[in-house]
Amino acid sequence: MARITHGIACSHIPALGVASDFDKWEDPYWKPIQEGFAPTQKWEAENLPDVVILVYNDHASAFDMKIIPTFAIGCGESYKPADEGWGPRAVPDVEGHPDLAWHIAQSLILDEFDMTIINEMDVDHGLTVPLSMVFGKPAKWPVKVIPLAVNVVTYPPPSGNRCWALGEAIARAVESFPEDLNVQVWGTGGMSHQLQGPRAGLINAEWDQMFLDKLSGDTQELRHIPHIEYLRETGSEGIEMVMWLIMRGALGKETRELRRFYHVPASNTAVGHIVLEPVNGEVPPSTTVEGNNAAAQSLID
């Protein structure tokens, strides 16, 4: 049986990718961030999963305005780093896990999450920067990755509540996969930042820390934060934090914080990072007809 072992959340600021790719970590501006992630890199090497389900958003790279999927899951064999206008990042290709991804996709759809299935796409900094922050600069990424892209660009994005519930459905899907696999779920993006308009540059450290605090324990308060609160308190791009709630939902009823890092700024943005462990990984059972239909469930590969 596959199991979810840990959850990680991490900002995916493009400038962090630049700092990694061009070896700027010794620069005084970047050094605190490098030091903040160094213990996680060590921890991750000792707790390496087989697969990471990596929740992120695309930034006008694989998806333009032609197609805007709310939730999309990558079921492909591999993904190349996207050319975001200045050439692709010099990082390894991302290897997928099509069997687990298709299994999750089927399970989620029967659970009434109407996923978009992506078999071919390039992945941008939203996905590759967290890999760099947690794994550094290996010749090959040490895990397989299932990309899970969320629309947080065009309003309305999914609610925090829906994201949390999707996480719970992902947990049910992983648990029913017969292969013996350790799986981590990562939520990326955030924390407070605003990249547009006269209010650009907004940072709300107090709110960000509140959010980090409430990711652990058994509180479900975060799932009820409305979009307008993210917008007012954390800047127009702070809404990316709803993606962290997919990770949190997947960890079940109660979690424990293993480590945390918070730093302002990287470019325009507050860098937030947390590692969580499930204490009680229980999630509610499926509420849907097909989710409880033995015949439908037995069709899932």
Place this chain on the structure above:
Amino acid sequence: MTDKITDIHAYLGEFDDIPGTRVYTAKRARQGYHLNQFAMSLMKAENRERWKADERAYLDEWPMTEDQKLAVLARDYNRLLDLGGNIYFLAKVFSTDGLSFLQAVSTMTGMSVEDYQAMMVAGGRSPEGVRSIKEHR
């Protein structure tokens, strides 16, 4: 904290109450469709070449409004947000100009790049007083 959105008009109406912020709503996405797709086209090197050779001619290939074209030529990013531009798409324009996010974003704030960067290093812009126009908080 509440997750009960009962009225889409009230939900959208609240977005106009945030100072100095244009939320990228469906209405803006519709208004800015061709503007954003023009910007997206600059992801391709051959298009960047043609764009740099003659910006106006390149813009005239797109069914954009004259206002949108003029705002692109002027690199007036606040105006472009008002005309339906989205920052991640507009980023293709300023990246082609060789500007970083920080440099381009600072132009929308009325601050110099140096002052803006100094503000960020000092902890960023406080949310105090810029949460709500109506409520002055």
